[in-house]
Amino acid sequence: MMPKVQYKNQTGALHVGGGRFFYANKPVDLTDKEWALLEDREDLELVTTDKAKGKGSTADTEKDKKEPANEPDNPTATK
Numbered sequence: 001m002m003p004k005v006q007y008k009n010q011t012g013a014l015h016v017g018g019g020r021f022f023y024a025n026k027p028v029d030l031t032d033k034e035w036a037l038l039e040d041r042e043d044l045e046l047v048t049t050d051k052a053k054g055k056g057s058t059a060d061t062e063k064d065k066k067e068p069a070n071e072p073d074n075p076t077a078t079k
Helices: 032-038 056-065
Strands: 002-006 015-016 018-022 045-046
Touching: none
Parallel strands: 002 018
Antiparallel strands: 002 045, 015 018
16 A cells, blocks of 8 residues: 655645655555655654545534534533
């Protein structure tokens, strides 16, 4: 399985040379050889399967918007 890597910042892009760009929140497949050359970069992160599937997707955001009444510190929550 090829490793997926993305730029750690929330926005922007990182150019590492050779025409290779890494974007925030956009995992990129790398070969093992490419990852071996870049794994010591502090501004890149290896992405887990959960992150690659869009952990912060719109569906999750909509779900969060519908459930705030269930939080105990929400004064407008009714039982």
